[in-house]
Amino acid sequence: MAPNTAAFFTGVQAPLEVRPADSPKPDANEVVVKAKAVAINPVDYAMQIMGPSVFKWLNPPCVFGEDVAGEVAEVGSAVTKVKAGDRVAGLTNTAFQHEVVIKEHLLIPIPASLPYENAAVMPLGLSVAVKGLFHKDFLNLRLPSLNAKPAGETVLIWGASTSVGSNAVQLAAAAGYEVITTASPANFELTKKLGASQVFDYHSPTIKEDLISAFRGKKSPGAFCNGGPAPPTHPPVIAACKAVLQATDGRKFLALTMATPPGEMPEGFISKFVSPLEGDEELASAIFGEYLPQALTAGKYMPTPKAKVVGHGLESIQRAMDTLKQGVSVERGHRPDAPLRGSPHRFLLGAVL
Ligand SMILES: NC(=O)c1ccc[n+]([C@@H]2O[C@H](COP(=O)([O-])OP(=O)(O)OC[C@H]3O[C@@H](n4cnc5c(N)ncnc54)[C@H](OP(=O)(O)O)[C@@H]3O)[C@@H](O)[C@H]2O)c1
Known part of the structure; x- marks a missing residue:
């Protein structure tokens, strides 16, 4: 794999900075995923605007991002459900880079028929x-x-x-x-x-x-x-x-x-x-690891929200966050006087590598 690169959060309001990063090593129950698509969530621009005073775990320079889909590159010693080369989507808190560590129970094995960009929208929601x-x-x-x-x-x-x-x-x-x-x-x-x-x-x-x-x-x-x-x-x-x-x-x-x-x-x-799933291994495994792969393969689960690819490469993440921040209600046919702006689209980057 080429050396890792990440989009770093360097401080409040500063645009994400794309530069080389250390290659992560998986712990026993983790995998490293070679990212093919990442999705942007409203919490991402909130973290960029508000920084560590609100999101206490941020310690810039650092990498955030929750939703990613890609190919398993390396597995930890206790991982049993996926292997190198498998296609997956997953939930993490360091998605905005080429090599992403994800816990095994937060991985969704995805069928070959599901494009990475459509899979990347799912994990956080x-x-x-x-x-x-x-x-x-x-x-x-x-x-x-x-x-x-x-x-x-x-x-x-x-x-x-x-x-x-x-x-x-x-x-x-x-x-x-x-x-x-x-x-x-x-x-x-x-x-x-x-x-x-x-x-x-x-x-x-x-x-x-x-x-x-x-x-x-x-x-x-x-x-x-x-x-x-x-x-x-x-x-x-x-x-x-x-x-x-x-x-x-x-x-x-x-x-x-x-x-x-x-x-x-x-x-x-x-x-x-309701906080997102994290340490809830049994429940996460039952849905992410068992029900969803079957339902996606059988065409009985619709990956939502609808993906909208805004660019390629880690550099596009900042543009995607800016676009999401502005809202895209008109695109969705919102009433012009609606008090809320939003979209069921998630902005994502196709083929980050
Ligand atoms: N607990 C957590 O960890 C966590 C994580 C993620 C999100 N959230 C929260 O979950 C909620 C949904 O987040 P999201 O990211 O899924 O939202 P989202 O995808 O950004 O939702 C956008 C959609 O919200 C709908 N909407 C706007 N106002 C609404 C209202 N008053 N009632 C019902 N629908 C409304 C609009 O749908 P229409 O086009 O149909 O009007 C709009 O298209 C938010 O409150 C968010 O803060 C919590």
């Missing part, structure tokens, strides 16, 4: 969805499978067209739950393809009532409360999720993907912030 839906400390839903029987419960997943939500809808549906969700009307069709039974426009002044009515007579295991990227819009999302659970038979649990405090909780309600 997927990991939040997996944790919130299936972890025993959150909604604790039963796990997805290729032929799940109906669970007999209906789950509210707010924000189906977000990166996190589009994965959550697919996973919950694949676990046999009926899914009721929210999105802009332009994304209703997509949402149905993902597996939702009903979708409502979150801009509607009657969204709360519409959802309460849709849940009438149903039993709920709790809500996956997942607004868009703009924090000022989170309180009404949380309030609506609470109101739906309050009016519905079932568990009063809010799995909150947003860092916004949930406010006062009615008696008997629990809310908990």
Whole structure:
């Protein structure tokens, strides 16, 4: 392999600097992946703008980035599920370089038919969805499978067209739950393809009532409360999720993907912030290592959000982050007066090597 190169974060607001980097060595349960595509997440530009005062683990010069897809180049001594040459996507916190270390349980083996750029969009959003839906400390839903029987419960997943939500809808549906969700009307069709039974426009002044009515007579295991990227819009999302659970038979649990405090909780309600999967080896392995490779191969899982390649080479990462920061709502047919800007696209770099 050619010597490693990385896009370094050197300090708050400074553009990423592409230069040679040490080649990483995998620990026993890690692999080194030769990156072919990386995806950009909103948290990346947040780290660049705010730096270590908010993101305490940053110690510039350093490398960040969560989502990567590529080819396994080297495996640690205890790795059993992949070998050199395998195609994978994975979740890490040092993705923006050519040689990326990833823990074995955070790898998704991907089929030959899935382009790297389409696979790279999945890991972070997927990991939040997996944790919130299936972890025993959150909604604790039963796990997805290729032929799940109906669970007999209906789950509210707010924000189906977000990166996190589009994965959550697919996973919950694949676990046999009926899914009721929210999105802009332009994304209703997509949402149905993902597996939702009903979708409502979150801009509607009657969204709360519409959802309460849709849940009438149903039993709920709790809500996956997942607004868009703009924090000022989170309180009404949380309030609506609470109101739906309050009016519905079932568990009063809010799995909150947003860092916004949930406010006062009615008696008997629990809310908990969902962090991405990390040390949750058993759960991560069950979904990343077992369910997803089968579902992707069988064409029963849609890698979301849709990939948009903005350039090639590590130098393009800064441009991709700047573009994502500006928002691309017009491209998606957002209402011009919509208070939020965002996109289900992830900006990525095809063929970083
Ligand atoms: N806990 C964690 O570790 C973690 C990690 C990643 C993200 N997050 C959080 O998860 C949420 C989703 O993040 P993301 O990166 O998946 O988002 P994203 O992909 O950037 O979402 C963009 C989409 O959000 C939708 N949206 C905007 N406002 C909305 C609202 N009020 N209700 C429902 N949908 C709305 C829009 O869909 P339409 O086009 O349909 O309007 C837009 O296309 C954010 O709050 C983010 O902070 C948490």
